Amino acid sequence: MKNLGNLMKQASQMQAKMAEMQAKMQEIEVTGSAGAGMLQVTLNGKFEMKKVKIDKSLVDPNDVEVLEDLLLAAFNDAKTKAESLMAEEMAKLTGGLSLPEGFKLPF
Numbered sequence: 001m002k003n004l005g006n007l008m009k010q011a012s013q014m015q016a017k018m019a020e021m022q023a024k025m026q027e028i029e030v031t032g033s034a035g036a037g038m039l040q041v042t043l044n045g046k047f048e049m050k051k052v053k054i055d056k057s058l059v060d061p062n063d064v065e066v067l068e069d070l071l072l073a074a075f076n077d078a079k080t081k082a083e084s085l086m087a088e089e090m091a092k093l094t095g096g097l098s099l100p101e102g103f104k105l106p107f
Contacts, residue, residue, distance in 0.1 A: 017093050025086060032078025034070040041074040043082050049075070 025045025033040045038055035058067055 014093070021089050021093055025089065028082075028085065030078050030081040030085060032074045032076065032081055034073035034077060039067070039070040039074045041071070041078045043075075043078045045082055045086060047079055047082060 022045075028045045029042050029050060030045075031040050031042045031051075035055075035058065038058055040051075040053040041049060042051035042053075044050055052071070054067070058070065060066070
């Protein structure tokens with residue numbers, strides 16, 4: 001029974017650390033870019049878009065497709081950076097414990 005109590009205590013501590021990490025991730029911002037930095041997208045740790053910066057030279061009403069493609073690329077770049085940062089923070093939290101493939105925390 002003592003081991004079960006210790007296990008429950010560790011789970012509770014892990015849950016508290018997880019909540020702390022989630023709060024921290026909401027505050028961070030990651031910027032992705034495309035077109036040699038001419039289009040930038042900033043996301044928070046919950047992958048919510050916070051800012052978009054577009055160089056004026058990209059705005060061409062006759063070539064909207066390029067702007068659309070760059071926006072997608074910048075968003076995906078920012079998302080990849082945010083996911084990588086989340087994975088690093090999770091590794092710190094779990095002490096390097098490997099989770100099964102497809103098993104993602106905290107989401």
